[in-house]
Amino acid sequence: MDQILGNISLLIQFPVVNINIVLQGVLIGAIFVLAAYGLALVWGVMNVKNLAQGDFVIAGGYASWWFNTNLGLPALLGIPLAFAILWGIGWVIYKLVIRRVIERDLFTSLLATFGVGIVMAQSMNLLFSADTQSLRLDYDSLDFFDNLVNLPIAKLVGAITAVSLAIAVIVFMKRSRMGQAIRATAQDARAARVMGIDTEKVYAFTFSLNAAICGAAGAIIVLVWEIQPFFGMGYSIRSFVIVTAAGLGNLPGVIAAGFGIGILEQFGAHIFGISYQQAIAVLLLLMVLIYRLAQQRRNRQVLQ
Amino acid sequence: MSVKPIAIAAAIATMMSYSAAANAAAHSKCAELKIGSAISLTGKYTTAGAHAKAGYDFAVKKIDEAGGVKIAGKCYNFKIIYYDDESKGDRGATLAERLINQDKVQYMLGPYSSGLTKAIAPITEKYKIPMVEAEGASRSLFNKGYKYLFAVLSTSEQYLASAITLAAEMAKKNGKDPSSVKVAIAVENDPFSLDIRAGVKEDAAKFGMKVVIDEKLPRDLSDMAPILNKVKLLKPDVLIVSGHSKGAATAVRQVAEMKIKVPMLAMTHCESANVIGKFGKDAEKVLCSTQWSETLSYKDELFGSASDYNKEIKAAPGSAYANKSVPYQTAQASAAVYVLKDAFERSGSLDKDKLRDALTKTNMKTFYGGIKFSAAGNNIAKPMVLRQIQNGKYVVVAPSAFAAGKLAWPRN
Known part of the structure; x- marks a missing residue:
């Protein structure tokens, strides 16, 4: 308790630190947004809650890391490469597993994707070993206010890439033929089929796109943090929290919630200690669920 | 048509069984001495688990090359039965039971990490199986009155x-x-x-x-x-x-x-x-x-000096350390196997209780440092x-x- 009070008083004593914490939260939140957006896509279009989301992220990180360490490609090139490779992996997983569980109940798809996640984590463990890995961009850190606020340029580059990719995907969904088909399928798959949309193709595309987005997010994560084959769960949980908090189909909500969770985690870690950083995400999920339940009861809606 | 693949398969199978037999004959002038170990090959301790396993395997190979373990005039080679504990304590405990009850293992080498050792030690204690461990340094392992647990490393505090x-x-x-x-x-x-x-x-x-x-x-x-x-x-x-x-x-x-x-x-x-x-x-x-550095001036008869150990394990075929430094986790795992060999030879018997008594009297100088166990089982002859x-x-x-x-x- 003393420690918690001490930590809060630090925030008051050095107000500049708050800026730093918010900044770190925003920079990392941008990456959470990316993974969460992918989840929202799959969830909304196919009603599949993908528990392997985090493992896609980690796989993307390893893809980028592998190209950099084995072929000496520039670290930033790893982002499009991870996007492409995870697209392929996502497509294979869709054809092998997801296709068979799409029409089943919620529990089956949860179990199936959970299984996919375990298989992926273990495969990465066998392929790349359990060492933590990271890539370094040889950029300096900018510092302000007597080094109380740091802005590592690598993190800035990561966040900007994440935001640009998110914008690209949003434009794609709005403008392109495929994007329209995806949105149509999300609204009513049966009607879309009647109108001549090949929903099977739409599903495969959506799932691959999600894997690819996660892959790119992972390729950014490996630039700013560490990855390890078994770190996927943390990103899965964060994605779920963000999507649940924002609500399906609420894109601005996803973005706001992503940044919010980034910032809250950093504040939580500062005040309660770093071991509670992820607990804060889970606590948030709980609170959101309780709130939503209460809201639903008021509106007399039913859960599907 | 259909005969051909079968014939080929049969031929291959015969060849394989011949070469397997030839292999077995090549290095088993000595009898086999089974040791069990649950080790983390998957999960969060995969890397460290692999280091420990590399150390165990290297020591087994060295002992084999040096003429095996000589117990009462006969010679033996260690054979370690590994199971993957997935870096989970409950899994480690289950595997220890399995090693003891199904594989009839009478002696054990430790897993990686204090947590896993803590999970397995009660089992080995229950069956009175001596366990020499090299990767569990928590001092809480040595205040439980365990009689069959021996650790070659310095405690973690x-x-x-x-x-x-x-x-x-x-x-x-x-x-x-x-x-x-x-x-x-x-x-x-x-x-x-x-x-x-x-x-x-x-x-x-x-x-x-x-x-x-x-x-x-x-x-x-x-x-x-x-x-x-x-x-x-x-x-x-x-x-x-x-x-x-x-x-x-x-x-x-x-x-x-x-x-x-x-x-x-x-x-x-x-x-x-x-x-x-x-x-x-x-x-x-x-x-x-x-726990250890290859620049220290320790040495022994089996591995030579600390720097000899370092050189040899780096040069071993297929070594994971060819171009990175050898971590102490590997060195201490090798030392644990060496301690077992020494105790077996002093006890002059395959009896596990005699082995345990011999272990308590261990007093060795090794490439890894002095090894001497306190009554609690931790090594008191080596500084950090x-x-x-x-x-x-x-x-x-x-x-x-x-x-x-x-x-x-x-x-x-």
């Missing part, structure tokens, strides 16, 4: 306590009172790291130092910026980090990224995290605790070593009796 002594020395040298030193601690929430924390706090209290940060790192750590933020504000003189290899990697990376200035940065697992290779100059002047990264190399700086170099201080 000693790991970084010497960094505190060093900080006190530096303070004195600069005309300051050691009690003015401020200590920051960031350790993972597991038995091993919590022991380190206890050792550090104990020694800090001895000097009257103030612990200004005392935080626990999560298991899946990839960001410790919140702690480093506080380091910036509270300006401690020593920062202690212990979180296995991910803790070392994260700390070195983010300390550089956030331009943290702290006179002394001490951590564990620098070698297994390969901080020199990965972070280059950012890892300079980091203090790393180690503190090394500093200087110009991309590990230089022993403490304890001063073995120190090859001088401490560079402050860090920046």
